[in-house]
Amino acid sequence: MSTSIAHKKRRLRSDYIYHQTHRTRWFDNDMYAHLNNTVYAMLFDSIINTYLITHCGMDPFTHNNPTLTTPDPSSSSSTSSSTPSKFKSNQVGIMVSSYCDYFSSVSFPDILDLGLRVTKLGNSSVTYEVGVFKEGEDEVKVVGGYTHVFVARETMRPTREGMEVGVRRGLERLLVSDDTAVGGGGGKGAKL
Template sequence: MTRQKPSRRLDFPLFRGLQTRWADNDMYGHMNNVTHYLLFDTAINEWLIERGLLEPLVGGIIGLVVESGCSYHGEAGFPDRITAGVAVERLGSSSVSYRIGLFRNDADTAFADGRFVHVYVDRATRRPVGLSDDWRRTLEEIAQ
């Protein structure tokens, strides 16, 4: 098995600043594994909300995670500043595959690389809905 090389900042079209918190560290003194997934989700959804695509509390469309993964290349923890690089790998009819790199402080190489697949569904029925032209245009801005 060949190990994936860490991504670099130049691999991403979008960046989101995130701050670690005291509670992010585990008993081993570094960021707990589950925190990486929280950072992935925060980076993606914060951007979607800012762009007016997602209204998590009242919107008719919500995103459900149907697949996720993380490759760990190094450590981070409080009080590090994290930058998340975000890209769209695949844009389906109702799904989006996102790639996320987490960068510690000013490092150029990711300490973790993640993958999230969201299926966008109707809030009430939980059935997939096709992505609108507005969604597609916005997501294509960060597609690779």
């Protein structure tokens, strides 16, 4: 077992900064009576995109509405540590890689707690890590995630300036200082 896999297997709920609850469905189970592998990709997508929409200004429902204005992300009213972002991004995140490591199975009717953190934040890219826990348990069942590259909507290419400031600020709140840290929260940001 590689060091990174061993560290992931020891993840605890407290190692993640942002959390979301998911109630499994009968439909999620496969013929072996545990969650089908494809369900994990949907879970990762749900928690990551919920965070991007509520804390990073990535609003897919209003991005084409010409009546909306994009506030200056440097103004004090555009972001707050306790409220979702008012900033509206002009970029989109394109997935360029993904992974999933399975340690223990879950199945319907389990209630899951998903935890999210950022393990790497580049000029135009971010790598997320999602931990999957059964409600009431601290031991991780699955660790996975993916890398987004933020690109201009019009060109679908990264910009010279990189990731927009409003998006970066939201993602910095999830950034962990050491992605091998276990059991202490490991993150720089406050719990959200």
